[in-house]
Amino acid sequence: MAKQERAVRTRHAILSSAARIFEERGYQAATVSEILASAKVTKGALYFHFPSKEHLAEGVLHAQDLGVPVPDRACKVQQMVDTVVLHAHRLQTDPMVRAGVRLSLDQQAQGLDRSGPFLRWSEVGIELLDKAKAQGELLPHVVSAETADVLVGSFAGVQAMSQALCNYQDLPPRVSALLRHVLPSVVVPSVLASVDLTATRGAAVYAELQALHPELQALHPQPQTPPPQPAPAG
């Protein structure tokens, strides 16, 4: 194993342990010693990658980003939808993503700036909405920043509701319902008619990304996922 690959794996092992401990104990109560014991790495390795508990939390918050974007779609609204449903699929299947989202909503996490993920997701949304607008896919009154914030905020709540009610089992249909309620106020009807908003879309996009980026398979194995279907081109 190359040195760099080993470092990536060590970092990932530490973050996985941090994610689990933060989820079990909450940010405030969790300690670096617990994370160290669970990660089975040396103290030196842990502090090399993450000098403090706050750095560990930042790392878990960042792990919400897959690191590879949804492939370019001709229809930018579909690309935005795919970004949303991919995140929902990862939330349902990847404990690290769950831990990151929970940390963003952990109001007892004193001293941790939880605005980061909200602002980053808003920026992603604004960029895609601006492109959609430039292509004439959006209704003329749409303000990208406002719509992006509505989508990011709503998504955060819909996932929290799905978690509280059934531990994420109904997340894909809930996200599909959210999009079907919001997008008609945003997207030109003729464009919306060709956008795939079905609840199975997230798993399909993830399978498409795994085929494009084989390295995802190693770091993000997904035992709970049903056999993936290829995504129709958007």
Added chain:
Amino acid sequence: MAKQERAVRTRHAILSSAARIFEERGYQAATVSEILASAKVTKGALYFHFPSKEHLAEGVLHAQDLGVPVPDRACKVQQMVDTVVLHAHRLQTDPMVRAGVRLSLDQQAQGLDRSGPFLRWSEVGIELLDKAKAQGELLPHVVSAETADVLVGSFAGVQAMSQALCNYQDLPPRVSALLRHVLPSVVVPSVLASVDLTATRGAAVYAELQALHPELQALHPQPQTPPPQPAPAG
């Protein structure tokens, strides 16, 4: 002071302290002793009203309900909007409501059933949407239960985002934006045109309720609220 009124005030003092302690320490870390010390009531009084920490948390979760509903409106969509924006206004101005909502989203609150507020708010939404539908205010495809869940989930996230970004300062315009994004997919256009979705509506509805129920003033003083405007009849 009548015996019953004293009991109501004692109960409220205990819940206010519980709300503050849960917010500061999180449900998991908070102890009944801390709440007792802060509430300045006897141990007997506290255990008479709330036999356990879980009962205290249930009490705080329930305090999200004002106890008096939005007055009947001729337009049921306006009544539903008023219910939503009133809750946003109370969340912005009443620490007890904030604590209840935070508890609902506290994923470290082990052993606490956090589904209650989500389900109760969904029921409120379904009832109002069913009435709106019976009056012909909704588009024909609307399924009340699905739309109610989208609104309840979205609201939970929009308030969490507002809290994380600016401690609720921009909550009314964010909720107004959410409603402007969701309702066009739900409400008949001619009805929607007459619905007040402005960001000042929540404060106006609260002022209207205070005028109708003077006892609210005693239990829910609102020093942070700007001078209320009377609500236009819906």
